[in-house]
Amino acid sequence: MKKKIWFPIAFALIVTTLALVITSNNQFIDQPEFVTEATHPTLSSHGNYERLFKNVEEIYQFSDLVAEITVTDQESLEGDVPTAVQTRSTVQVNKVYKGSPDLKSIVITESGGVTDLSKIKKSFDTSNQNQGLVEITPEGSPVIKPQNTYLVFLKDTKDAYWGYTISGSIQGKIRLNESNMKGVITVQKDEYEKSKDLFFLQRDYAGKDKTDLESKLSKLKQ
């Protein structure tokens, strides 16, 4: 009688423990690849966002355009304040998953990017005036980079100059490794580790073939 009671309990405990270990550490799952894209020292900014998304379904519904793109050209726009740098990228559209299928080239504007901090004025301390060029990365997420390929979820600004912005500001983009077309993580590792829910695209699709995400997108389109 005692054996009959304890066997299912022990089995349930083992299964529960294994599930907790797997979900907390992901140690039995393929480890995603982290890629450093920045060409300058990176510094995170921390923000407040009107809308953030928790999964692909939400961000897909919100976005005007979902596409695979390759960055062809790029400029940093410092404006009046170097810490408010924006990056304006011209990109080639490789494949459209939502939106006009005829698009060939578009503009994407992101917050962050390379800026010259030697222009910052705070005269009570004149040390290190030559910090120079750094890349500001919102929540540790760098802007897209020339020659690289990404799957992006975009919102139309309705302004031809600014083009599209990333849905969820830093959420709607994942780089595809050009050699095997698997998703990779470009977010700084420490920032990614503390906010995986924010970077759900990387959490769910990094290390996986892009067809996994494509399959999800085609289901959402139906």
Place this chain on the structure above:
Amino acid sequence: MSNQYKSILSILMVGVFTLSFTLEASAYELIGHKLTQAPYNRYYWNDTVTTNLGGFNAKNNCDLAVSAWSSSPNTKIYLHKTTSQVESIMDFHSVFKADANELGWIVFFNGSTQIQPSVSDYSWVKMHINTNGNINWMQDPTSYKYVEANGKQQHVWAHEAGHGFGLDHVWAASWNANVLMTPTPSSYYNYGTKGPKDDEVAGVQAIYGKLY
């Protein structure tokens, strides 16, 4: 019910309770480092913040947000307004960004060097509100209780100031929790939160100590 079943049930209940407590325990998150000097009887500067952000006085809303922090009970936070940017430890700016989804953001400096706040302490911070942001626009105003632009601007300024004091986003908790440091203004929309709540007060007390 046999004693054996009762014992098993008790153990399971204790386990579930412990797990629940662990998941909910993190009421605030720290960014890693802090201001090199406690923000008590020190200065903030917002001379260039616009007084007309979509018809609303962003500078006044900034003052109200700082005042909310200065009024937080038993904390070493009290900031005076200054017209001298040099002596300020919190600089506020209003600037344009194309991404309307980004309402505000902050960067950290030690002297003239921008630093990573997870790595080292900082002597001052630079906060921004996006003049192109959806700062005067409410998500689905019919669904939320609080939909007033001045309140939302105060929330954004107070949130960024929270980062400036050393608080991080509360990622682990529900994004709809009534705390200032959720990454969206959901606590304003749902609860009218425009300043620090108990969790943020506990956070800055943990960083700088209590006043008394």
